[in-house]
Amino acid sequence: MRKIIVLSLCLLMLLSVACVNSSGDEAIITNQTAAPEKTEQADGSIVVKTEVPQSAEASEDEITVGTSMPDAQPSPVPETEAPTPEPEAETPTPPATEEPTPAPATPYAPDLSLLPQQYQVHDASLTEDVLFRFDVDFDGEEETISYRLDFDDDTTYIVVGDQEVAFTESSMFDRAILIDLDPETPWVNLLVVIDWASDDYVTTEVHMEDGKLVKGVEREDVYLAEDGILRVSERTDILGTNSGSRIVHGEKLESDSEWFECRKLTKNDFTVDRKINIECGILLHSKRKIKCKIDGNAATLKKGTYLYMTRFHESRQLIEVCTEDGQIALITVDYDPDEYTYTINGYPQNKVFDNICYAD
Ligand SMILES: [Ca+2]
């Protein structure tokens, strides 16, 4: 019994000490695990009592001890949400009554699908004729295009409507081509081809601009090829009387190519017509070796080669030839003004080929 009393006193002392410590270090121990409390039962067994951990709310209150915190603000009472008004039915907006933008006026143009047209003079003695009827200045009125000749003044007059242009010292009016060379200009073009001598053609572009009949550029022999493409043919005296052509376009009758293409020979020209082509100087026979370029490399055509010219450069300083066996070669050409002749490898061309022919 005495032993029990002593143990009880000891426990009371321990509890009082623990209470003092817990009130002094309240803020500190809240984060520590409290030691389990042991109680000895009457039968001598010891019961261990474990403290239930304090709630987070209590812990928070304890931590705030001694700390200056602002007074807690009352929680705002949530306002009752006002009912969302039903959206009003959308009133259809009437279409804006804007003035309709006038579409850009489409420039008037006559039926250009009727062009090109070509008139070829067949009887040079006729001085009055109708070449074309066409609205050449897009004013809705058709003009008559005709011509007349003044043999006393050696002048050809081209008449368009109530206006005319004169070609003085003109040997012969040969043909006219009515064509639209530029879709941007409100007029069509008349190409007047005059033969000033024997097959020396000059083509002049004529059109009606701002009510006036005006002359434009001049070129040599402009004609409509079989495929309807406009080409210009030019003459040359290189390797005889030859001509070549290239495509022209626009009102300036310009070309994209620097080369004039000559007539290409067919297999028949090398077989059936071979002899006559040699006699006419179409197939040339070389009397000496000719320095040239083949596929960009320096080469030499042997003496006795038969060839013909396939192209000549607009500078008249370079020609392309094709040999009888199909080789394509470029030959440099010079002009000797003292001898009025072209030279090849320093020799007059008639010393290089033995059958050069001239037509006039
Ligand atoms: Ca007109």
Ligand SMILES: [Ca+2]
């Ligand atoms: Ca035009």
